[in-house]
Amino acid sequence: MPDTRHAAPGGGVVSGSKGRGRPCLQNPVSVLRDARGRGVIAGWLTVPVIDCALILELPTPSAIGGGGWVDFARGLQLHAENQALIYGRQDVGLTPEESWPRYAEPHASIRIFAVRNQDKIVARGYYDLERGAEPTAWLYVDVDPAWRHRGLGSAMAGRLHDIADADGVRKVIVYAPSTTGPGAQVTPTSGSGSLPAGNSEVRFLLGAGYQLEQVRRASALALPKDASSLLAEASLAGGDNYRVHFWMNRTPDPWRSDMAILRQQMGRSAPTAGLDEPEEVWTVQRLIESEVRLSDGTRDFLTAAVEDRATRQLVGFTTLAVPTDKDRPVNQEDTLVLSGHRGHRLGKLLKVANLDHLQRERPGHPVVITFNAEENHHMLAVNDSLGFTSFGHEGAWRLGLT
Numbered sequence: 001m002p003d004t005r006h007a008a009p010g011g012g013v014v015s016g017s018k019g020r021g022r023p024c025l026q027n028p029v030s031v032l033r034d035a036r037g038r039g040v041i042a043g044w045l046t047v048p049v050i051d052c053a054l055i056l057e058l059p060t061p062s063a064i065g066g067g068g069w070v071d072f073a074r075g076l077q078l079h080a081e082n083q084a085l086i087y088g089r090q091d092v093g094l095t096p097e098e099s100w101p102r103y104a105e106p107h108a109s110i111r112i113f114a115v116r117n118q119d120k121i122v123a124r125g126y127y128d129l130e131r132g133a134e135p136t137a138w139l140y141v142d143v144d145p146a147w148r149h150r151g152l153g154s155a156m157a158g159r160l161h162d163i164a165d166a167d168g169v170r171k172v173i174v175y176a177p178s179t180t181g182p183g184a185q186v187t188p189t190s191g192s193g194s195l196p197a198g199n200s201e202v203r204f205l206l207g208a209g210y211q212l213e214q215v216r217r218a219s220a221l222a223l224p225k226d227a228s229s230l231l232a233e234a235s236l237a238g239g240d241n242y243r244v245h246f247w248m249n250r251t252p253d254p255w256r257s258d259m260a261i262l263r264q265q266m267g268r269s270a271p272t273a274g275l276d277e278p279e280e281v282w283t284v285q286r287l288i289e290s291e292v293r294l295s296d297g298t299r300d301f302l303t304a305a306v307e308d309r310a311t312r313q314l315v316g317f318t319t320l321a322v323p324t325d326k327d328r329p330v331n332q333e334d335t336l337v338l339s340g341h342r343g344h345r346l347g348k349l350l351k352v353a354n355l356d357h358l359q360r361e362r363p364g365h366p367v368v369i370t371f372n373a374e375e376n377h378h379m380l381a382v383n384d385s386l387g388f389t390s391f392g393h394e395g396a397w398r399l400g401l402t
């Protein structure tokens with residue numbers, strides 16, 4: 001009798017003797033028999049080659065802790081563990097609770113796929129589609145380190161590329177953490193920074209036909225940071241022409257339309273090398289909806305925004321995402337100064353002022369983490385002057401589909 005006792009309900013990993021993690025075409029029961037009709041036990045870690053992997057789509061839970069939450073959280077756990085391996089620190093990724101609002105946003109179109117071995121998710125695929133004039137997909141593949149080099153990553157990427165193709169996607173983008181190091185390097189089209197050609201994710205993405213467009217620097221600033229002297233200095237630079245405003249979470253009513261404009265402008269202003277990501281459309285309505293969705297109690301969003309006194313309009317902002325758990329890192333979110341107001345050190349003023357805001361409102365967190373394009377010299381110079389130090393990089397990769 002075939003031994004199917006260990007078959008994970010609804011799918012799993014099947015060991016065999018040939019093939020490289022092909023998606024299974026058969027149903028879960030029939031694939032649990034090998035060529036000689038014997039049952040094979042899903043999840044035999046000792047057998048090196050995977051003949052066939054069942055790739056399942058996981059539902060997005062409708063609430064934190066709602067239906068499908070356990071697998072949703074397990075998949076994100078795998079993603080966080082992989083990030084921690086690359087960066088050598090545990091605190092970079094978000095918790096499942098902190099991540100969930102982004103997945104559940106009404107404007108989001110995110111699908112999650114998984115290969116399961118019994119209770120464990122051994123491979124995860126992330127797929128985020130933006131329809132529009134030029135449909136674009138962002139994707140990411142994670143494989144458990146104990147399950148690598150068996151073709152699971154390629155099978156998952158193949159599945160995501162097939163879906164992108166069916167969706168009419170012409171451009172696929174991957175943001176992948178990387179370590180830097182010696183040896184042969186791959187340089188991005190932006191011309192700034194490089195990644196080691198031997199890294200597994202670099203080999204994997206080059207092998208799948210991706211082009212490295214941009215290298216982003218990951219940096220951290222240890223807290224507490226006494227920002228008061230820096231604040232006095234930065235305030236002088238802006239002179240009397242500007243005034244800084246602060247708020248937590250929802251944008252105050254009078255500033256909503258200015259903030260929608262700034263958010264829209266953010267997509268046009270940050271350096272994106274050849275990524276050419278589709279512009280996000282921000283309206284006051286979207287701003288309100290997004291802020292309501294993010295106010296789920298897991299993180300607070302502290303904003304500093306600068307008003308041009310002459311026009312009484314906001315011309316720049318910066319936001320910090322602050323977890324409720326004091327042991328968790330603070331994440332630096334978007335920072336923007338409109339082009340007509342650059343050169344007055346408003347970028348530094350905003351960042352310093354918001355660090356001071358953080359110390360006043362939410363002291364006690366260990367660190368602020370930020371990611372910046374290597375060619376974004378102005379922002380990197382501001383961060384360096386505040387004391388940020390680099391702990392790794394992230395590659396921004398692009399694949400054109402025909």
Ligand SMILES: CC(C)(COP(=O)(O)OP(=O)(O)OC[C@H]1O[C@@H](n2cnc3c(N)ncnc32)[C@H](O)[C@@H]1OP(=O)(O)O)[C@@H](O)C(=O)NCCC(=O)NCCS
Nearest residue numbers: 020140141142143148149150151152153154176201203204
């Ligand atoms: C990048 C990543 C997804 C690759 O996953 P994987 O399951 O090891 O991928 P594959 O097995 O399909 O391919 C990886 C290598 O194994 C080889 N391989 C595939 N099947 C094999 C088999 N049956 N036997 C031996 N080697 C095999 C591939 O040829 C490839 O070799 P190469 O690096 O020399 O080119 C994985 O390393 C990972 O999760 N990294 C962290 C997350 C990440 O960086 N993701 C970025 C990609 S979106």
